[in-house]
Amino acid sequence: MNTSHHYSRRRFLVLTALAGAVAAGMDALRAVAAFAADAAGWPADAFKQKSEADAAKTLYGKTFEPSDKVKLDAPEIAENGAVVPISVSSTLPNVTSISIMVKENPYVLAASYKIPEGTNAAVSNRLKMAKTSQVVAVVESGGKLYSASKEVKVTVGGCGG
Amino acid sequence: MRNKIIAALLLAALPVGAALAQSPQDQFKAAYEKAEATNKKAGELRNQWTVTANALKAAKAAADAGDFDKALKLAEQAEALAKASIVQTEREKTAWKDAVIR
């Protein structure tokens, strides 16, 4: 329903960004194009996947393996599925991205964060969980994917009635 | 002996006969009005139950759909609920004291 609207808006953004960049020279082109890619770069397909493996493949083009260097902090029992505090951090080097997936949600990918150089590999956020589920944190480090998971019990669901 | 049996049969048939005299629609209407009045009384006592109103609404919907058997049952249910809420109110006029922390 709103897709056409937001896509056209995105295209407009990209176009203006490019137009501005051409005027401002090559350095600016790279910077502004990157910005435009970010704003338009919401990975719609990844957010539609129903399994962690598919979401990782769509988002990163590869698979992940468990690592004790990925730390996932989530409650044993969520006080309410509508607001589940979840933190992910990692001691792995060169972390470029952190994603959080909730296995039992209608779409597994909940959030993904881009970690540029100089930003620490740690993020906290609050997510919705439809029911008790495995939560999987995926960290991209040195071009490879590592994961940690934990079960969070949800007694009051976050999807309402 | 035989007379007695006949009398018993007659007696047993009586309520059925009385019910037959009333159309299902009238029966529903009477039950619904009774339920509404009882729930109103519960309201005056400031202790209505949400389920009573729900049952009344469902009864009306069933009647509107022409299902008077169902409507009657629901109206009777509503009255029972309204009555129970009144009983609760009366009981709690004093029963609450037993629950107080001491």
Next chain:
Amino acid sequence: MFRKILISVACCAIFANGALAAETINPEQDFKEFRQFFQSKFPQVKLEDFVNGPYSVDEGLRKQWIEKEEFPPYDFALEKGKELMAKPFANGKTIADCFPNKGIGIRQDYPYFDAKEGQVITLELAVNRCLEQNGEKPFSYTGDDMASVTAYMAFTSRGKPFDIKIPNDPRALAAYEHGKQYFYQRRGQLNFSCASCHVQSPGELIRSERLAPALGILNAMPIYRSEWGGMGTISRRFTSCNSQVRGVPLKPQDAEYRDVEYYLSYMANGLPIVGPGSRP
């Protein structure tokens, strides 16, 4: 024990019910017993921690709460409340003008018994009276504006202990007693009283929710509830509690609700205001 003997003596000596009723309206005695009850039920909980409701009795919940408090979801309500309090009415006055100290740091004094009117005045009632007296439209008692204004008032009163006074006025005592009665009376199809959940079963789970102890339960109001996905006033809390036990709620700020607030707030005297709070 001593008190039971007193009552039985009273029963035997005086037959009139009125005398017995007069004997039982004893807020100070209630206060002591109420506090003692919760402290012996939860010996591990510090007295001033009861105001944190379910978080005072559940370690797992507490951790999530501390995490939420890092940037609490009621933050937007505080900002909005502050704005609403300073926003001029058509006549140039503001909500702040209606209150002592411009409404800052006064939460702990509400509700109070108004001797002139002979009734309990809550903070929510006072806010709407202020609006109406100045020709403004009152807020919905269960809506966001009321929650925001009372949230800001509570926030500026944090740490101040509840200071609810019951004057030696038979009408004030009657209001207190009505509130207590309402609190303990079972209602709704589920046949629950406020006390069934918050006195008999705090710390236990009902419909998967950890119940808050009645002691200090209003100190954190208004609250952002995850279940509501938004803010709720005391009015919202009372009416929704009634609906949850399948009872038809009274009108918000009905005299009986104000009496309940009077009773519960008095029970929390001395415990700090911590509102606005966040709850599951």
Next chain:
Amino acid sequence: MASSIRVRATASGETTEVQALIQHPMDSGFVKNSKGELIPPHHIETVQFETGGKVVFTALWGPAVSKDPYVKFSFKGGKKGDDLKISWVDNKGASDSMTAKIQ
């Protein structure tokens, strides 16, 4: 109108810690309204944090991020008084941005 964004950015030593809270319904598309109709999805898709002309953090959010979303991260560098710009775009094309000072 008050901003939809609340930010706390604190520099201590080498790192700056950033916490942000954004007012947004984050409708998942799976919840029904009181009439029993599905509320269409309405959620933030991207949030970007920039300081010193550099993007320091980008959030890509789906409908499973909680209402009035919260995020916390930290980065090396940044000092008291620096500007931190936060901007978000949602799936309906709405957006907001604000600039906060690092404390």
